[in-house]
Amino acid sequence: MAWDEGSRQVEVQTDSRAARELIRESAGTHPHHILISQIRQLLRRDWRVELKHVFREGNVAADFLASLGHSLSVSEHTITAPSPTLNHLLLYDVMGIQTPRFVSN
Structure with missing residues (x-):
């Protein structure tokens, strides 16, 4: 989508x-090697893409979307308007507000 919109410098956070x-x-014989190969093909295009690791607390909107993705069928989904929950999480990201991670022992 970023390519189609004309973006040529993209940061992908995970x-x-x-x-x-x-x-x-190398993904080798990973069960999702076809998807990984498709991602690599996208990355080889004439653009600058930075793959960046962020902790879940640093990008709660992405974490919300990833969780949402687990409940959807395996295909491409486009969100044209964020839900009220996602709107709040995006605002937190813009404001730099992080949420604590609770870890049980």
């Missing part, structure tokens, strides 16, 4: 270091 490393390195 809270999954494992996913970032699969994209950067």
Whole structure:
């Protein structure tokens, strides 16, 4: 979508270091190697894309969307207008507000 909109400098943030490393390195026989290959093809286009790891607390909107994606069918989904919940999370991101992570022992 960023390519189609004419963006040629893009930062992609993920809270999954494992996913970032699969994209950067050989996926070999990974179950999602076809998807990983498609991502690599996109990255080889004539543009600058930075794959950046951020902790979940640093990008709550992305975390919300990733969680939402788990409940949807496997295909491409486009959100044309953010929900009220996503609007609040985007505002938190813009304001630099981070949410704490609760870890149980």
